[in-house]
Amino acid sequence: MSEKIFRFLAEQRPDLPCLVVDLDVVAGKYRALAALLPGVGIYYAVKANPAPEVLSVLAGLGAGFDAASVTEIRSALDAGGRPERISYGSTIKKRSEIAAAYALGVRLFAFDSQAELEKIAEAAPGSRVCCRIRVSESGADWPLTRKFGCDFDMACDLMRRAGGLGVDPYGMMFHVGSQQTKPEQWDAAIEKSKQFFDRLRADGITLKMLNLGGGLPAHYRTEVPPIERYTQEMQESLARHFPEGLPELLIEPGRYIVAEAGIIQSEVVLIAKKSAKDEVRWVYLDVGKFSGLAETMDEAIEYVIRTPHDGGPAGPVILAGPTCDGVDVLYEKAGYKLPLDLAIGDRVEIFAAGAYTTTYSTVGFNGLPPLKDYYI
Ligand SMILES: Cc1ncc(COP(=O)(O)O)c(C=O)c1O
Numbered sequence: 001m002s003e004k005i006f007r008f009l010a011e012q013r014p015d016l017p018c019l020v021v022d023l024d025v026v027a028g029k030y031r032a033l034a035a036l037l038p039g040v041g042i043y044y045a046v047k048a049n050p051a052p053e054v055l056s057v058l059a060g061l062g063a064g065f066d067a068a069s070v071t072e073i074r075s076a077l078d079a080g081g082r083p084e085r086i087s088y089g090s091t092i093k094k095r096s097e098i099a100a101a102y103a104l105g106v107r108l109f110a111f112d113s114q115a116e117l118e119k120i121a122e123a124a125p126g127s128r129v130c131c132r133i134r135v136s137e138s139g140a141d142w143p144l145t146r147k148f149g150c151d152f153d154m155a156c157d158l159m160r161r162a163g164g165l166g167v168d169p170y171g172m173m174f175h176v177g178s179q180q181t182k183p184e185q186w187d188a189a190i191e192k193s194k195q196f197f198d199r200l201r202a203d204g205i206t207l208k209m210l211n212l213g214g215g216l217p218a219h220y221r222t223e224v225p226p227i228e229r230y231t232q233e234m235q236e237s238l239a240r241h242f243p244e245g246l247p248e249l250l251i252e253p254g255r256y257i258v259a260e261a262g263i264i265q266s267e268v269v270l271i272a273k274k275s276a277k278d279e280v281r282w283v284y285l286d287v288g289k290f291s292g293l294a295e296t297m298d299e300a301i302e303y304v305i306r307t308p309h310d311g312g313p314a315g316p317v318i319l320a321g322p323t324c325d326g327v328d329v330l331y332e333k334a335g336y337k338l339p340l341d342l343a344i345g346d347r348v349e350i351f352a353a354g355a356y357t358t359t360y361s362t363v364g365f366n367g368l369p370p371l372k373d374y375y376i
Pocket of ligand 1: 045047048066089090144175177178179213214215216252253254255256
């Protein structure tokens with residue numbers, strides 16, 4: 001892991017907890033993916049980490065952006081992104097937000113319902129629309145798709161109506177769920193996408209774009225297949241299902257690009273037992289669910305944690321955050337063990353914490369400040 005981050009932490013000794021992101025790793029992830037998926041537009045999902053430093057690096061490398069709000073669109077533009085390379089990917093937008101995005105030059109909008117399509121047609125006339133279809137999210141550690149995407153028949157129906165409403169039925173998208181551990185999920189979604197293309201072609205509508213969504217994983221505590229397995233799966237699947245030629249392709253990675261670039265350093269606030277007989281120690285950190293580690297909900301994302309005593313004898317722990325809230329427990333069932341020598345005041349590192357942390361941090365729950373972040 002990043003020597004640069006450890007040097008920064010050792011030299012600067014910033015107040016804890018804090019996240020430090022190595023921008024070289026961000027650039028490296030982008031370049032690796034671009035090399036593995038030539039010809040595919042990489043639209044970074046801004047929500048994963050919207051720091052201007054991250055966006056500037058990616059814009060400089062030619063990335064497009066998937067934005068979930070007008071604020072994210074503005075951030076992408078401020079960082080040097082171009083409006084024609086921004087997808088307003090949220091399927092839940094106010095009419096005023098669609099109009100604001102349109103005024104900023106954005107012309108690609110996602111939707112998954114009739115009402116949203118009508119809003120886009122009214123507030124962003126002539127724009128390209130992209131229908132999100134529901135696909136399987138099995139294998140995703142942080143699933144999303146039950147909330148998003150409509151079924152195949154509804155998607156077909158909506159795309160047939162789009163032209164009549166004055167927007168361009170341009171493409172379709174899916175999201176196989178975040179932190180997707182099964183590369184083969186893309187094959188199933190791409191197969192369904194091809195059926196969607198064919199069904200609409202039979203109606204005289206030629207879709208031009210397929211958006212492969214997010215979902216590429218980061219390395220946390222459980223092994224995931226290497227990125228090459230994912231991109232190979234996608235390419236083979238695309239070649240199999242679109243033998244007559246590929247449409248324009250986009251992909252919207254968030255987690256994959258930034259997670260492994262970031263490390264949170266945290267301090268052990270308290271180590272305690274609740275009864276003299278307890279074997280399990282409660283270890284309370286100065287960072288928790290309300291200061292960035294929201295994805296520990298249901299112990300979904302299991303971060304790798306390093307302590308100064310690793311390698312010595314270890315015992316089971318329940319890891320918790322510092323707030324006076326009962327849900328601020330990070331791991332109770334996941335079987336974490338930490339060294340018996342771990343002491344109050346020790347600094348511990350939480351790896352692959354660059355995605356979905358800073359923006360999940362509350363503004364001041366319990367009087368604790370939002371997670372501080374540095375980009376180096
Ligand atoms: C529309 C859309 N695209 C892309 C992403 C990024 O997903 P991931 O971080 O899993 O790559 C998300 C995540 O919520 C999303 O909602």
